[in-house]
Amino acid sequence: MNEDKESLFIMTEARGFFADSKPTHDWAHVLRVHNLCMHIGRIEGADLNILSHAAYLHDVGRCFEERDISICHAEKGAAIARDIMVRAGMGKDVIEAVVHCIRSHRFRNENVPSTLEAKILYDADKLDAIGAIGIARAYSYAGEHNQMLVSDFESDYGSDLKVDHSDHSPIKEYKVKLSKIKDRMLTGEGKRMAEERDAFMRRYFSRLQQECNGEL
Ligand SMILES: [Fe+2]
Numbered sequence: 001m002n003e004d005k006e007s008l009f010i011m012t013e014a015r016g017f018f019a020d021s022k023p024t025h026d027w028a029h030v031l032r033v034h035n036l037c038m039h040i041g042r043i044e045g046a047d048l049n050i051l052s053h054a055a056y057l058h059d060v061g062r063c064f065e066e067r068d069i070s071i072c073h074a075e076k077g078a079a080i081a082r083d084i085m086v087r088a089g090m091g092k093d094v095i096e097a098v099v100h101c102i103r104s105h106r107f108r109n110e111n112v113p114s115t116l117e118a119k120i121l122y123d124a125d126k127l128d129a130i131g132a133i134g135i136a137r138a139y140s141y142a143g144e145h146n147q148m149l150v151s152d153f154e155s156d157y158g159s160d161l162k163v164d165h166s167d168h169s170p171i172k173e174y175k176v177k178l179s180k181i182k183d184r185m186l187t188g189e190g191k192r193m194a195e196e197r198d199a200f201m202r203r204y205f206s207r208l209q210q211e212c213n214g215e216l
Contacts, residue, residue: 003049006088010056013084017060024141025062029128033058036124036193043189044116050094051117054101057081058121074106113186123190126181131197134178135204138170153209174205 001009018027034055041051061077078099085095101121104113113119129137142149151169157176178201182194210216 001089006090007052007056009088010053010084013087014056014060017063017080020063022066022140022144024137024144025059025066029137030056030059032128032133033121033124036127037120040120040124040187040189040193041117044120044187046116046120047097050097050101051120053081053085053090053094054098054105054117054121055124057084057098058102058105058125060084072106072108074103074108074111078103116187119186120190123185123187123194126184127190127193127197130178130181130194131200132204134197135170135201138173138178142168142170142173150208150212153205153212171205171208174201 014030015027018030021027034052037051037055038048040046041048057077057080059073059077060080061071061073061075064071064076065073081102082095082099085098097115097117100115101113101118104111104118105121105125107113107122113122128134139149141147145165145168147165148169151171153171155172155175157172159176161177163173179198182191182198185191185194207216
């Protein structure tokens with residue numbers, strides 16, 4: 001296969017895993033992560049071919065984790081991606097590079113993103129959780145799980161990452177998790193974009209508080 005056909009094959013195969021996805025983790029999320037990867041990849045001088053395949057394939061394991069929480073979508077996705085790339089007839093070096101990106105995009109335990117392409121995929125996936133799109137996804141997730149629309153703005157919610165839906169809201173999600181993402185970026189352009197998106201979220205939640213207080 002030439003590069004264009006290979007890319008189309010990868011994209012078509014990957015898309016098949018999102019038939020029953022929820023809006024917070026659907027195929028549109030994958031396309032946004034792909035756009036971010038291409039933008040950051042060009043600036044940081046990454047291998048765009050590896051990065052493109054990794055972006056399209058990075059969440060193919062997600063539907064399995066949603067059905068069974070004991071399955072790690074990064075590990076499962078890496079195995080599925082390997083099979084798809086073998087069927088596409090791709091070279092071993094490219095396959096291993098893409099598999100590393102997918103396996104480490106969650107950055108838990110020993111799976112540290114160690115290549116430039118893996119760091120960019122990690123940053124792109126995190127960037128889609130913040131900024132205007134991050135707020136949209138947080139409210140969509142809150143709706144899926146019947147969370148509160150608005151909770152106390154002044155509470156110190158601590159840093160407990162476990163989510164009890166009956167006591168959770170996008171405000172708490174922002175304070176506990178989303179506001180810290182900017183400090184965990186791995187590339188220069190990723191960090192710059194995360195700080196910009198974070199500043200927007202700060203403005204948004206400050207305005208929301210003023211509206212809820214009847215001040216605006
Ligand atoms: Fe993702």
